[in-house]
Amino acid sequence: MSSKTPENPAPQQPASAAAEISAATTRPRRPDPSRFIDLALGRMYRWIPGFERIYARHLHPARLNVERVRVRLSSWEPSSHRIRIAHLSDIHLGPIVGRETVRSIFELVAARRPDIVCLTGDFVNHSAREIERYEGLLEILRPELGMFAVLGNHDHYAGRGATIARYLEERGVQVLVNESRHIETPAGPLQIAGLDDLHFGEPDVPKTMSGLDPKLPRVMLSHHPDAFPAARREGFDLVLSGHTHGGQICLPWIGPILKHSRHGYHGGHFEEEGSHLFVSRGLGAVVLPIRFRCAAHLGWIECLPAPAPRLRQPRRERPSRATTPAAES
Numbered sequence: 001m002s003s004k005t006p007e008n009p010a011p012q013q014p015a016s017a018a019a020e021i022s023a024a025t026t027r028p029r030r031p032d033p034s035r036f037i038d039l040a041l042g043r044m045y046r047w048i049p050g051f052e053r054i055y056a057r058h059l060h061p062a063r064l065n066v067e068r069v070r071v072r073l074s075s076w077e078p079s080s081h082r083i084r085i086a087h088l089s090d091i092h093l094g095p096i097v098g099r100e101t102v103r104s105i106f107e108l109v110a111a112r113r114p115d116i117v118c119l120t121g122d123f124v125n126h127s128a129r130e131i132e133r134y135e136g137l138l139e140i141l142r143p144e145l146g147m148f149a150v151l152g153n154h155d156h157y158a159g160r161g162a163t164i165a166r167y168l169e170e171r172g173v174q175v176l177v178n179e180s181r182h183i184e185t186p187a188g189p190l191q192i193a194g195l196d197d198l199h200f201g202e203p204d205v206p207k208t209m210s211g212l213d214p215k216l217p218r219v220m221l222s223h224h225p226d227a228f229p230a231a232r233r234e235g236f237d238l239v240l241s242g243h244t245h246g247g248q249i250c251l252p253w254i255g256p257i258l259k260h261s262r263h264g265y266h267g268g269h270f271e272e273e274g275s276h277l278f279v280s281r282g283l284g285a286v287v288l289p290i291r292f293r294c295a296a297h298l299g300w301i302e303c304l305p306a307p308a309p310r311l312r313q314p315r316r317e318r319p320s321r322a323t324t325p326a327a328e329s
């Protein structure tokens with residue numbers, strides 16, 4: 001957070017963040033060729049009998065890579081409480097990823113008993129009807145302090161974001177479109193904000209910021225990780241993102257073949273100037289039914305109060321040998 005004085009007023013931070021976000025969204029909304037390849041291949045997969053089951057049993061990486069991150073929130077009073085956030089992203093329930101895969105992942109997450117579940121978009125692949133296949137699945141998660149979500153670019157395709165948001169809301173997921181929620185946790189108050197997708201939504205930073213108290217911890221959900229520089233400058237403690245799939249296919253020596261972040265936020269934990277970013281490599285797959293050297297990725301974020309300051313104990317005077325009873329005897 002920047003310091004502000006009356007003599008030297010700080011620049012209008014929300015305006016600069018808005019400008020930065022709009023610069024990140026300048027990518028033209030022209031048809032994306034990979035989207036049509038994905039659509040065509042998706043139709044082909046549907047023609048293969050039992051394809052979802054084959055993917056669930058043999059192609060989806062059985063191992064869920066759980067990455068644990070600790071975030072200290074200085075505005076919480078020192079205590080032994082910690083809030084555990086399970087961060088899931090890019091499920092892409094559709095022609096490749098079926099209900100069996102999603103159920104097994106959700107059961108693994110629920111067994112860890114998170115306090116909060118955050119979902120950062122791309123619930124479906126290409127069809128609005130795919131969201132209906134979540135029936136009975138979101139109920140598996142049931143965290144104590146709630147589920148919060150933003151939509152991703154795939155959710156927005158064909159203007160069906162509102163349909164997907166309504167479906168999720170009806171099943172207890174709070175979908176944050178440029179808005180925030182204040183929640184009370186055993187460790188202290190927490191604010192969770194959701195920014196709409198940078199490329200296919202209508203991201204509005206001032207609107208997202210408007211309900212937030214800067215003195216309380218702030219977490220931002222943003223499908224695209226390139227919102228992080230603006231969020232960091234606004235003083236967000238933590239940003240949770242997805243979108244990149246970690247490249248989905250990572251070749252030896254080369255790394256991810258697809259890189260979706262201009263700033264190099266391809267996956268994992270980043271910390272800059274006291275703000276944290278966690279980019280999930282996602283749970284599902286698009287275009288090709290393969291995740292190579294890039295396992296499904298669950299973020300396990302532990303939010304803790306900052307440690308209590310140590311009080312310096314006054315140094316004890318050592319009694320001189322001559323005055324101790326032992327010395328006298």
Ligand SMILES: [Fe+2]
Nearest residue numbers: 090122152243
């Ligand atoms: Fe995705």
